[in-house]
């Protein structure tokens with residue numbers, strides 16, 4: 001069977017995050033990102049892949065910091081909003097700056113926010129790989145995670161382990 005690269009990656013479901021940052025000024029930046037990968041436990045680090053022309057990538061590179069907002073299962077509309085290119089995306093969600101870097105935390109859409117410092121940025125084709133060290137993790141909500149695969153959203157509910 002001949003399968004395109006996009007079809008192949010669509011058949012690899014993943015969690016959904018919104019990567020946020022700022023450029024030193026008051027304007028927040030952020031984009032939906034499913035290309036998120038754990039990299040190292042010591043030091044705790046992760047990587048995200050952001051499109052090379054993204055204003056969010058430019059802001060993250062300039063400020064040297066970003067936040068990874070892991071979306072909960074009811075935040076499908078926020079995933080779509082931050083994947084849409086809408087100029088007013090931050091006017092339509094609740095957010096506040098992370099205490100450390102000032103990167104925006106999406107306090108209603110995220111179940112967890114990781115505040116990160118940029119370690120390295122590697123250009124890679126039409127994207128860039130951003131490696132970040134995790135400086136602080138804030139847990140906002142328990143219960144579910146948003147997944148994306150086969151061009152659809154799904155909710156993965158974290159049920160308590162069965163007794164016995």
Ligand SMILES: Cc1cc2nc3c(=O)[nH]c(=O)nc-3n(C[C@H](O)[C@H](O)[C@H](O)COP(=O)(O)O)c2cc1C
Pocket residue numbers: 016030031032033034035036049050051053054055056057079080082083084085086127148
């Ligand atoms: C579910 C979903 C996952 C996405 N994952 C990524 C990703 O991993 N990397 C990326 O560069 N764009 C990804 N996008 C597309 C960006 O979110 C989209 O291009 C966005 O408008 C970029 O915002 P910007 O203009 O602020 O860069 C994804 C979109 C959706 C809806």
